[in-house]
Amino acid sequence: MIQLRQLCRDFLVGDQTVHALDHLDLSIDKGEYLSVMGPSGSGKSTLLNMLGLLDKPSAGEYLLNGTATSGLKEEQRASLRGGHIGFVFQSYHLIPRLNARENIELPLVLAGIAPKLRQPRVAELLARLDLIDRAEHIPNQLSGGQRQRVAIGRAIVMEPDLLLADEPTGNLDSKSGLEVITLLEELNAGGITLLVVTHDENVGARARRRLHMIDGAISRDWQTDSAESKSILTAKPLTGKPLTQKTDGKTPGAF
Amino acid sequence: MRFGDLLAFNFKAIRRQRARSIMLLIAIAIGVLAINLLTGIGEGGKQFVLGEFDILGKNVLIMVPGKKETTGGIPPLTGETTRDLSLQDAEAILRLPDVSAVAPLIPGKIEISHGSLSREAFTIGTNRAFFPMRKLELAQGSILPEVPMDQAVSVCVIGSKLRRELFGSRPALGQWLRAGDSRFRVIGILKDRGQGMSLDMNDAIMIPVASAQSLFNTEGLFRIFIELRGLQELDKSRLRITDLLKNRHDGEEDVTIITQDSLLSAFANILDTMTLTVAGIAAISMLVAGILIMNVSLIAVSQRTSEIGLLKALGLPARTVRLIFLTEAMMMAAGGAVVGLIISQVLLFMARQTYPSVPFTTPSWAMLGSITVAMFTALIFSAIPARRAANMVPVDALLDKTAG
Incomplete structure (x- = not known):
């Protein structure tokens, strides 16, 4: 489904060139469940942005479903994002003036789908995400976990093939974090390809395939038995504080 | 989207x-x-x-006493006051072949009363020709009678609002009104109409011009409305009227004629x-x-x-x-x-x-x-x-x- 060939992404910081991605090769099959871990600045988020067509490589090629993406125009990239890729962000990125229902509905609205077709789809998702009685609340009136569930609803409402989650549990307490991760795993079980970037060992360990990045390259790429990874979690329940330190300072329990 | x-x-x-x-x-x-x-x-x-x-018509000229000159020239130093426009001037203009009608005008304000009701009303001394020229229509009765301009007659035509205020719902036609020291019999009532030329005709009383002269104790006319037979010779007619007035006023050109175009x-x-x-x-x-x-x-x-x-x-x-x-x-x-x-x-x-x-x-x-x-x-x-x-x-x- 996804193939990265010698992918590079360079940033200019001052007069120094930083190789955020350094000749990276990666192949992902449909339906995989990957986690990407590594220290800050190792290129995890850059990789995610690259896979999500939010960023363009400096060199190398990215094939999505067999299509070379480097030659595509911004309009075509936008259309690929809209139809095939769902994003879940650490800080949710919900639109503050829209309520939960409207936030979930947004991609359908932007894609120009008729209201009649939108309503049943959104209603179904609200039920599945356990947000029915929160549907008319704006993000400020929702808890972190609820917000992230709204964001996941928005990410999957267009039924994408690929779901990219950047620190999805980063701003959440352990209970909500577990709920969100479980939800993402359920979606993966339904066939969607899932890639989670995280700082949290416990979250990262749940993935069947784990990537570890250092200095813009993949330093380790290994498969784990899903049963084994789950058993790790049950043996070591999550503590009250998330390990991540990337935070907007609003979330309770964060630094 | x-x-x-x-x-x-x-x-x-x-x-x-x-x-x-x-x-x-x-x-x-x-x-x-x-x-x-x-x-x-x-x-x-x-x-x-x-x-x-539109009410006045394109073929109506307005004559105003005095010369309003904006193009320079020496102002009259003789100390003479400008000559009034007289009724005789108006009659002389009417005798010109290209003039079809002439309406003199003496306006004023005076206390009008009927019984115990009285009010100050706009009073217009004029003649019969004034009515068609200003397209004034009557609701009741008749317009001012066909009499020589210098003959005073004790009749009047009143506006609809003045009628309401002085008579209420009672009949007004044939009743007598007191205006200053004179009395006028109501022979006509105007139809209700909006204002015209900044005078509210609904609130006005119209009397023969000679009656107005004695009522206001004045000889001179405020305006003369002159209606021409046709528009073709407007400039020639205008010159002819100016010449006539010049002759009548000892060779002095002391009137102004306003046309619609100039205004x-x-x-x-x-x-x-x-x-x-x-x-x-x-x-x-x-x-x-x-x-x-x-x-x-x-x-x-x-x-x-x-x-x-x-x-x-x-x-x-x-x-x-x-x-x-x-x-x-x-x-x-x-x-x-x-x-x-x-x-x-x-x-x-x-x-x-x-x-x-x-x-x-x-x-x-x-x-x-x-x-x-x-x-x-x-x-x-x-x-x-x-x-x-x-x-x-x-x-x-x-x-x-x-x-x-």
């Missing part, structure tokens, strides 16, 4: 940014208000003057100046509104950076992002235009209530024009902010961590 969804999406954004939206609305509203109000007043004045001449051209100058003023005010207010739109939109674009990033991540193409910001500015401009339009129409309505004789109405070209200019201003000045939003790189825009 569907058009209806686009409008709803923008509407929520506009409502969210209430302060800046209201500011923009006001700026646009002032511009539209200025255009509509000023053209309404200008058009009202123009229609008023045109309406007056209209004077008014056209005023209108032109006014139009320029309107254009100036409109241009300035629209420019101010435009700059405001641009700055406020730029702020909005930077405030909504992460939202723009999100929309792009969700697959919205750049042109749609641009469209969102353009239509948002235009929606606010449309709102402001409607507000300005409504306020201007309310003010003009109030002006019409206060001065019923002047038709203060905005011409439709000005209404359409002001809205078009407002929308166009919004479009032009929001182009730069919209382009900035459209060109944002999604990954940079998403890095903006202000989103909730």
Whole structure:
């Protein structure tokens, strides 16, 4: 489904060139469940942005479903994002003036789908995400976990093939974090390809395939038995504080 | 994105940014208000003057005693007061072959009473010819009788409002009114009509010109209305009348003849100046509104950076992002235009209530024009902010961590 060939992404910081991605090769099959871990600045988020067509490589090629993406125009990239890729962000990125229902509905609205077709789809998702009685609340009136569930609803409402989650549990307490991760795993079980970037060992360990990045390259790429990874979690329940330190300072329990 | 969804999406954004939206609305509203109000007043004045001449007819000249010279020359140093226009002058003019009718005019205000009711009324000393010339129609009775101009007759024609105030619902025809030391029998009542030439005929009493001379103790006429048989020889007729008066007044040209064209051209100058003023005010207010739109939109674009990033991540193409910001500015401009339009129409309505004789109405070209200019201003000045939003790189825009 996804193939990265010698992918590079360079940033200019001052007069120094930083190789955020350094000749990276990666192949992902449909339906995989990957986690990407590594220290800050190792290129995890850059990789995610690259896979999500939010960023363009400096060199190398990215094939999505067999299509070379480097030659595509911004309009075509936008259309690929809209139809095939769902994003879940650490800080949710919900639109503050829209309520939960409207936030979930947004991609359908932007894609120009008729209201009649939108309503049943959104209603179904609200039920599945356990947000029915929160549907008319704006993000400020929702808890972190609820917000992230709204964001996941928005990410999957267009039924994408690929779901990219950047620190999805980063701003959440352990209970909500577990709920969100479980939800993402359920979606993966339904066939969607899932890639989670995280700082949290416990979250990262749940993935069947784990990537570890250092200095813009993949330093380790290994498969784990899903049963084994789950058993790790049950043996070591999550503590009250998330390990991540990337935070907007609003979330309770964060630094 | 569907058009209806686009409008709803923008509407929520506009409502969210209430302060800046209201500011923009006001700026646009002032511009539209200025255009509509000023053209309404200008058009009202123009229609008023045109309406007056419509009543008077193009073939009617107005003679005024005294020479109003604006082209220079030495003012009369003899110390002589200008000669009055006399009834004999009016009769002499009437004898000219190209003159079909002459109506002298002596206006004044005097206390009119009937029984215990009295009030001050506008009194016009004139003759029979005055009525058709000013297109005055009667509700009851007859107009002033056909008598020589110098013969006083104790009859009068009164306006509908004066009749109501003095007689109420009782019959007025044949009744006697007291005016100063004289008494006049009511022989006619005018139909209800709006104001004409700044005199309210509904409130007036018309008596024979000779009666007015004795009532006001004056010889001179205030005006002479002269109706010509045709329009073809207007300038020749005018010269002939001037010559006649010059002969009668010992070779001195001491009257002024006003034609419709001369008055209209004077008014056209005023209108032109006014139009320029309107254009100036409109241009300035629209420019101010435009700059405001641009700055406020730029702020909005930077405030909504992460939202723009999100929309792009969700697959919205750049042109749609641009469209969102353009239509948002235009929606606010449309709102402001409607507000300005409504306020201007309310003010003009109030002006019409206060001065019923002047038709203060905005011409439709000005209404359409002001809205078009407002929308166009919004479009032009929001182009730069919209382009900035459209060109944002999604990954940079998403890095903006202000989103909730």
